[in-house]
Amino acid sequence: SQQGEEDPQALSIQEGENATMNCSYKTSINNLQWYRQNSGRGLVHLILIRSNEREKHSGRLRVTLDTSKKSSSLLITASRAADTASYFCATDSSGGFKTIFGAGTRLFVKA
Amino acid sequence: DSGVTQTPKHLITATGQRVTLRCSPRSGDLSVYWYQQSLDQGLQFLIQYYNGEERAKGNILERFSAQQFPDLHSELNLSSLELGDSALYFCASSPGTSGGRAETQYFGPGTRLLVL
Numbered sequence: 001s002q003q004g005e006e007d008p009q010a011l012s013i014q015e016g017e018n019a020t021m022n023c024s025y026k027t028s029i030n031n032l033q034w035y036r037q038n039s040g041r042g043l044v045h046l047i048l049i050r051s052n053e054r055e056k057h058s059g060r061l062r063v064t065l066d067t068s069k070k071s072s073s074l075l076i077t078a079s080r081a082a083d084t085a086s087y088f089c090a091t092d093s094s095g096g097f098k099t100i101f102g103a104g105t106r107l108f109v110k111a
Numbered sequence: 112d113s114g115v116t117q118t119p120k121h122l123i124t125a126t127g128q129r130v131t132l133r134c135s136p137r138s139g140d141l142s143v144y145w146y147q148q149s150l151d152q153g154l155q156f157l158i159q160y161y162n163g164e165e166r167a168k169g170n171i172l173e174r175f176s177a178q179q180f181p182d183l184h185s186e187l188n189l190s191s192l193e194l195g196d197s198a199l200y201f202c203a204s205s206p207g208t209s210g211g212r213a214e215t216q217y218f219g220p221g222t223r224l225l226v227l
Contacts, residue, residue: 033215042113042201042218043154088154098167099144099216101154 006089006105014110019076021105023089024069032065033090034074037104043088046074081111114138115219117202123225129190132222134202136183141207142166143185144216145177149198160185161207192226199223 007022023032031050035043049056049065049072056063062075076083086104093100114137124130136143145157147170156169160179171177174192179185189196203216 031214035218040199040221040223042115042220043203043216044113045215045217048215098159098169099156100169101146101156103153 006087006102008105009103010106010108012108012110013079015079015081017079017109019079019083019107019109021074021087021107023072023074023102025072025089025091026070027093028067029091029093031092032072033099034061034063034072035088035090035101037086037088039085046087076107079107079109081109083107084109113217113219115202115204115217117200117219117222119222120220121223121225123227124192125227126192126194128192128226129188130192130224132187132189132200132202132224134185134187134204134219136185136202136204137217139206140204140217141183142205142214143179143183144203144205145171145185145187146201146203147198148201148221149195152198154201157187189224194226197224197226 033048034046037043047058047063049063060077065072086106088101088104090099090101116135118133141162144159146154148154157171158177159167163179174190177187199221201221203218205214205216
């Protein structure tokens with residue numbers, strides 16, 4: 001079974017709205033990462049948050065981490081059509097040497 | 112452009128055959144990761160190398176093997192191919208400043224393998 005699982009599986013919003021995606025995981029982690037993938041292309045790293053951090057910002061992205069609930073959320077503010085992609089959370093396991101990706105959230109932003 | 116290159120971009124082969132996928136990491140990166148992405152299995156971690164040594168193993172089949180060479184490029188060998196091996200295979204690299212522990216990874220464009 002996967003370490004990280006995203007929710008929802010798919011999300012459709014209008015341009016300008018905010019998009020929130022959630023990730024839950026099962027075991028303790030050193031860090032959690034979010035990646036974006038445009039259809040059929042390689043993943044692009046968005047942000048990394050360490051287990052001792054609670055919130056991190058990067059441009060229009062805001063990531064939170066709640067280690068007590070073993071969950072994280074990714075908020076994209078003022079979404080654009082170009083944000084249409086799949087978003088994955090990734091957690092480390094096996095002492096930090098293995099990266100486990102969730103199934104992803106497919107975000108569709110309508111212009 | 113992530114700086115990670117993968118060849119070939121596309122590969123079409125028949126069941127039972129063997130193929131080799133090649134990855135060149137970003138300049139200076141010591142860690143290389145291999146992933147398989149299929150429609151029904153999502154993105155599966157296969158294996159990680161750090162400075163030539165295997166560091167972590169995921170859901171890699173015995174028919175698959177990989178290695179990282181002294182110049183840090185890596186190859187993923189897939190043998191006795193089956194229809195179900197059709198997928199996108201990604202290579203990623205990272206600096207390795209954490210001694211091989213999970214850190215920001217930079218993904219290549221992938222190799223799309225089709226087994227007929």
